[in-house]
Amino acid sequence: MSELRFRTIHRDGEVVEVTDSEEALQILRHSTSHLMALAVTQLYPEVHLGIGPATSEGFYYDFQTPRRLTEEDLETIEKKMQELRSQDLPFEPSIVSKKKALKFFKKEGEHLKTELIEERDGEILSCYKLGELVDFCTGPHVFSTSQLGAFKLLSIAGSYWRGDEKREQLQRIYGTAFPQEAELRDYLDHLEEALKRDHRRLGKQLNLFSVADRVAPGLILWHPKGAKVRELIEGFLRLELEKRGYQFVYTPHIAKSDLWKTSGHYEYFRENMFTLPLDEEEYVLKPMNCPGHILIYQSSKRSYRELPVRIAEFGTVYRKEKSGTLHGLLRVRGFTQDDAHIFCRPDQVLDEVTQTLDLAEHVLKSFGFDRLEVALSVWDPAAGKDYAGSPEDWKNAESVLVQALERKGWSYERCEGEAAFYGPKIDVTLVDTLGRSWQLSTFQFDFSLPERFNLTYVGTDSKDHHVVMIHRALLGSLERFMGVLIEHYGGAFPLWLAPVQALIIPISEKSHHYALEVQKALREAERGPIRVETDLRNEKVGYKIREAQLQKVPYMLIVGEREAESQTVAVRNRFQGEQGSMKVEELATLIYDLVDQKVVEEGH
RNA sequence: GCCGGCGUAGCUCAACGGUAGAGCGACGCAUUCGUAAUGCGUAGGUUGGAGGUUCAAUUCCUCUCGCCGGCUCCA
Incomplete structure (x- = not known):
């Protein structure tokens, strides 16, 4: 400017x-x-x-x-x-x-x-x-x-x-x-560039996902390549969470409306819920995972010794969002949260929140995001809203959140009156290429559900005490996160997330046999399968390379008679072009190293 | 949900009252090729759906479904 x-x-x-x-x-x-x-x-x-x-x-x-x-x-x-x-x-x-x-x-x-x-x-x-x-x-x-x-x-x-x-x-x-005038032109160019990175357009071009009229608006069909990326995201998260003492569960997609009456969703979230009549009963398609996790917590008497209990699930939920708000993967009616609920004692809360913020930072950075905005949403006592929990609860919780933020050294915006009725929260948002903000991570206190479900643990005094409950999601929803990820990388996923890491391109039919040998070697490599495919179509090299480039495949491995002779592949990188020839094992090592470090290559 | 715009082949788009077309893709044949598109041929459409106006509708009107840009709401 x-x-x-x-x-x-x-x-x-x-x-x-x-x-x-x-x-x-x-x-x-x-x-x-x-x-x-x-x-x-x-x-x-x-x-x-x-x-x-x-x-x-x-x-x-x-x-x-x-x-x-x-x-x-x-x-x-x-x-x-x-x-x-x-x-x-x-x-x-x-x-x-x-x-x-x-x-x-x-x-x-x-x-x-x-x-x-x-x-x-x-x-x-x-x-x-x-x-x-x-x-x-x-x-x-x-x-x-x-x-x-x-x-x-x-x-x-x-x-x-x-x-x-x-x-x-x-x-x-x-x-x-x-x-x-030139600045205006730059801005208009920027809008056009943003359009090219639109995840809906790239989703189609890269064959990652679709939304079908015949299914319904706001419901995503994950195609094999999109599903592969999602699987990699989930796998990474699962590993990180299990390292930190989270326990994974599965909960049903529907439940009797009584459960949602107990949780309060039936009263407060009704217009967003899909309901299904069944005999004399009414069922609800779950809009949230918390009641399920709560019932798992409650399935046994909990001692203060076993807290904190951290229950995690890639939980798919359905919400009746207004039709005009739907937007590709970023706003949908069925989505999967990387959801977890932490049940702990009051004296454990600060550590839990701090650790969770650490985890969020680690995870988001691993995906290459470092431009984040943090908001602390607290109540507005003057608003006269019907808040759950006592004023002391709110004060304590806010002070814990503030302390955790200070420990992290994160600057944040304090948003008065933005908290949900059931507790204060920290939200982390990311600004996408089109300048829109998308909320990813969220950490929310809940004063309502422990009360409604009477969630307790047995203390050292052998009496029942109310447990502290925290909802948290790091990526928010996998759909939204995928959308943000696609736009962030313009569809060129870093190697560790690329659905196809390398495409083998034989120069002619004469090299098909060797190409398949290389494919087998990489798929069955010692340190784990490398995601590789082979283009056996009857086309010229240039044609296959062009398509691989457009598909943003990280590595193209060109094989002809020379390579078959020397048991090598001619490596082409999607950003740097020709890299020369190397042995198949050398290439595998290179790929493993880049994947292990979650390297984001130049060129994004 | 509301306001406005838009729905034509798998994709990107023409035709805008008078017999629906192109490029890419798909399929077939030829070619056996060295780093961003080899050539020739073939198939593919109740123009989102339903009704109406007209001798005649992809084109005009009504309703409906979906998409897009926003508003409201939100992971």
């Missing part, structure tokens, strides 16, 4: 030189949104204005529109904007009394603006006039439209007024703006 600084006009008419580029960019975008609003009101006089802020990627403006605008209208609006910009219109601030402002906007029929002004404290407020458009706005703005940079309108979408789905729906026009 270029150094950006310019003079702005503030609400009281003061002229200020903005030197912070980030702030200047925000002002530029906000001012561009006003220009758009002016263009829209000129073209379609019947529209009413909502709000039009700058965002991290650009800007938008919400309009109430009697005639529905479509994508085709964007071009017209953009042209109008260009035209208006060239008139060098000034942004003119004014301070007016609330009373006068209300009178003005009421007269204009701007009921949305009126609503915002009415809720505003104070007797005076500011407006900005651009052309004939007067907007209630605190500014600041650029001086005049000639200061605006390059802009482009991107999309049009619905949005609820004030983000409330019970209120009317407006039309939102998204756009972006940059100081320089």
